Amino acid sequence: MAEQAETAAETGEILFSEPGARWRAVAYGPIVCFLLLAVEIAAGATVHWFALLFCAALIAAFAVLQIYAARTHVSVELTDRFLRNGPETTTVASIAAVLPVDSGEPWEDGRALGELTGVPRRRTAIGLRRTDGELVRTWAKDHRALRAALTSAIERPAGDPDTGRDD
Structure with a gap:
């Protein structure tokens, strides 16, 4: 097919x-996580490196699956x-x-x-x-x-x- x-x-x-969905949407979650990382660094608070990087990768992975499905089926x-x-x-x-x-x-x-x-x-x-x-x-x-x-x-x-x- x-x-x-x-x-x-x-x-x-x-x-x-x-196209059903655009690949640029993969970047939205990681951009928010990196903005939060920048805010933590600028505020002098405890920086949650691992948690924010893990969340950025996880959000991007789910977005890739959704966009691939949308481009295939929609x-x-x-x-x-x-x-x-x-x-x-x-x-x-x-x-x-x-x-x-x-x-x-x-x-x-x-x-x-x-x-x-x-x-x-x-x-x-x-x-x-x-x-x-x-x-x-x-x-x-x-x-x-x-x-x-x-x-x-x-x-x-x-x-x-x-x-x-x-x-």
């Missing part, structure tokens, strides 16, 4: 991308040929329509794309009708930008050499 997701990113122009990428939600890749050619919020179709009950059981927290769902009639949900933090990019991608004419769509 991961190889398939990497292949999708390499085979077209990226129209939309959300990232979104749309190219002119593929839509990737986490490790699941869907071809743009298999998407018939991007459904409006008030479409009257029950897309809110559709399967969420990706390996997760539903739409991840702090993400907004977008309804899609696939060419086989299945209603599914894609999702993103910046759902307006993803909706616009998806609409643009599926409205390109069939057989357009820039899209890779042959239908």
